[in-house]
Structures are given as structure tokens and as C-alpha cells.
Amino acid sequence: MILKLTVPIHVKYFAGIRDRMGRADDDIDADGLKTVADVWARVAGDEPLPRTVRVAVNLEYADLKHQVKDGDEIAFLPPVTGGCDAG
Amino acid sequence: MILKLTVPIHVKYFAGIRDRMGRADDDIDADGLKTVADVWARVAGDEPLPRTVRVAVNLEYADLKHQVKDGDEIAFLPPVTGGCDAG
Amino acid sequence: MRVEVRHGEFNPWEELQRHQQASLLPNGRHGAIASFVGTMRDFNEGDSVQAMVLEHYPGMTEKYLGEISAEAKKRWDILDTLILHRVGELQPGDPIVLVAVWSAHRAAAFEACRYLIEELKSRAPFWKKESLQEHSRWVQHNTPAASNRGGR
Amino acid sequence: MRVEVRHGEFNPWEELQRHQQASLLPNGRHGAIASFVGTMRDFNEGDSVQAMVLEHYPGMTEKYLGEISAEAKKRWDILDTLILHRVGELQPGDPIVLVAVWSAHRAAAFEACRYLIEELKSRAPFWKKESLQEHSRWVQHNTPAASNRGGR
Secondary structure (H helix, E strand, O other), rough: OOOOOOOEEEEOOOOOHHHHHHOOOOEEEOOOOOOOOOHHHHHHHHOOOOOEEEEEEEEEEEEOOOOOOOOOEEEOOOOOOOOOOOO | OOOOOOOOOEEEHHHHHHHHHHHOEEEOOOOOOOEEEEEEHHHHOOOOOOOOOOOOEEEEEEEOEOOOOOOOOOEEEEEOOOOOOOO | OOEEEEEOOOOOHHHHHHHHOOHHHHHOOOOOOEEEEEEEEOOEOOEEEOOEEEEEOOOHHHHHHHHHHHHHHHOOOOOEEEEEEEEEEOOOOOEEEEEEEEEOOOOHHHHHHHHHHHHHHHOEEEEEEEEEEOOOEOOOOOOOOHHHHHOO | OEEEEEEEEHHHHHHHHHHHOOOOOOOOOOEEEEEEEOOOOOOEEOOEOOOEEEEEEOHHHHHHHHHHHHHHHHHHHHEEEEEEEEEEOOOOOEEEEEEEEEOOOHHHHHHHHHHHHHHHHHOOEEEEEEOOOEEEOOOOOOOOOOOOOOOO
8 A cells, every 4th residue: 555645736826817726726736737827728628728828837937848856846927917007 | 978777697506606706696697798608708717617516597507508688597516416325 | 026916996186196205215316206007997999887897816926027027117217117007896996907117317217117018918818898888898809009299 | 187297396106196086087988097206316316415506498398298198199099198207496306297197908008108208208208417515417318218138
């Protein structure tokens, strides 16, 4: 018997992505997941990731090929709109 | 007999120029004065006008060839040093 | 160097004064303070905006704002920086963001201040949701910084 | 659009707040306020400066500052400007000058604010006389605006 202990990957959704997912976050098993793209496929199924959405891994911007591991925090971020309105 | 009425030219000195002239202003007769350069020659004698000194006629920057007339206010301005010190 | 995400209203001028009073900078050291205040407008893309909710990514926001402050200090000869950004519900006219830079040099103060607001706008994880007359919507993109020189 | 030459101390943040409160701009109209505060340093050209007297050319100063404010309003899409300049006796750390620009656009606010301080420094008729340890001297020239990018 093999006992496998894993810490989940924590996935966060913000703004419009959260509305679309219908939830703010997910905890998923890292098993079988290699990259951020794999994480998206797991949480969103067939739905493609909108091209304007950015990804952060452990509070740093990263790309879809970024490797993931147990305990990582992965966030999907729509285009940011902070600061003033004054363009 | 001819009675000639004139309004003097008012000449002002600022900062280092005032210190050098030993006075803040002069009222001089416009008679025989054509340009700002003539005004300087009248008030300063042989002393040449330092090249960095600017001239204002009636509160506007002007050059030494600017024509002068009765009632004008002519000012001699050393290099300005307003604003903050932060270069 | 201070970075703060604030829930609830702030007065930018009082914040500037407070920061400067609390600062350890000797009084005669800096010569220049450049600051920028962004406020909420009551219109955007042609629509009248009633109110707005500003969401952010706690943790990542502060980390990112700290990184751009450190980067500004590396690039320019500056003494101190302050970034304060509002989150939560806002009304038109409310200050949203304050960025200020203290320096001995005015060019460095201006350039670093401009750099901070541009970096903040382009990458700091904040999202605005506008309430329009009939509905609400996520703001889709930030406005570019293109100069209006020769505009009007 | 306001221009003022002030005898005696001023607090730039209180002035900004007061100007904005007194302003007729509707609250949600502007989105951006760029401001610059110049303070007196306690050193200049290697010498320790104890105090300073700022002289100006009454009448010409106000006229010139009004002209550059009008010029800024012509060149950029801005809503309001404020220039406040101190004259008389100053101590190190005292604010000397405040320039602020209100606009719907941050690029216009920054550029017009920078323009006003540069024009003020290069041509507004103000003169500083520094009191050093042993004597006093007229400051001979203004510092150039050269960027310190890549400095340090």
C-alpha cells in the first residue's frame, strides 16, 4: 500500500473570470498537472482561456507553460484596470 | 519759448544689478534715448551691461534694440533663480 | 518607500502631508516632490457612471507595487516614494490613486512618478466594475497614456 | 487658473485642497491631478545654506505666470492650473513653489505640469539670495532640468 500525501494547488479567479467561473477559487490535486495550461484545462474543461487573461503563479506574472507543483497558488487575471480613469 | 512736457522713463534694477548700481530705480528723461541700450548707457555710464542680464520693457522681455518712449518701465534683470533648487 | 491598499475614502493631500511628517528624511534634503492623484470620473466610454467597485488581488497587489517602487529607486536618484490605492466601493469624484516621489532633482521626481503610475496602470492587479444606469460591467481595458500635446 | 505670489509660509497640501474645494470644476469631470512642490534645500553648490531671501519683480511675475498658464491651456487638454510661489525670507525645508494641473487625461496633466515648472524656472523674474555661514550671495544660475535616469 502506498500512501501519497499532496498539498493542493490553489486556483483563484478575479473580476470577469470569477463571474464566468461562478466561483472565486478552487483547490485541485496537482496530480497529472505539469503547467498552468494544464491547470486551466482541469478547472475550465473545454472552455479556452481568453487571450487577454494573464496568469500569476505565487503572486508573480507567469506564462501558460510555467511548471506547477503542489501548494502553488495559480491566479487567472482579466486585463487590469487600476489607477485613475484618466487616459 | 517752447514748453516741452515729458513723462520720465522709469528704470528698475533687481538682485545683483541693484546691489551694483547702489539703488533700486531711476527716473530719467527720455530725451535723446532711442533704445534700451541707450538707457543702460545713460544710467551706467561706461560700465558694460553683463551679457547674462536680461531686459524687460513694460513687464515683457525685450532686447537691447527695443525702442523706448516716455513713460516706459525698463528693467534690468540678472539671471532668474526662482522655482525649487532641485535641478 | 510606502505602499498601501486602502478600503474606504482617503484625502490625498492629507496623506501627502502625513507621509511627509512621518518621514525620516531630513527637512532640507529633498528639493522636489512630484505627485499624481487619479480620481473617479462620472463618465467612461460615453456612458454616465454612477458608482464603481474596485477589486484587487490581495498579496499580489502589495508585492507588485513594492517591486515597481524598488525599481524606480534603482532607476532614478530619488529619496522616497508613496503609492496609495483605493479598493471597494467608490463614488464619482473620489480619489482612487495617489503616487508621490521625493527627490533632490525635479527631473527624477517627475520621471519616477510618471513611471510608477504607468506601471501601476498596466500591471497592478486591480479591476473596476462600473455601475451604469441599468446594469454593471467590468471595465475591459485601461486607457493608453498617449500624450494630448497639440490636442484641444 | 490661478497664479499667486505669496509673502510668508504656505502649506502646499492645504493649498491644493483649498483650490480644489473652491474650484468650479464638477467633481467627476477631471480624472488626473499632477502637482509639483519645490522646497528649499539646506545645501547648494557644495555649501551649507542657512536661510534665503527670495525677491521678485512685482507685476511682471504675475503677468508672466499668467501667460505660461494660458499657454499650457492652449497646448494641452487641461481643465485648471495653480501656480503659487513664495517670496521673502525662507528657511531650509520651506516650500518655495507649487504647480498643479487638473485634467481628464494623465499625460496632459503631467506634461503641462512639467512645462509650467520649467518655464517658471527659466524665465519668471525671481531671485534667490542665500545666506551662507559667513556671508550672503545671489544665486547665479538655475539648475538645468537634465534627467537623472540611470544616475545614482
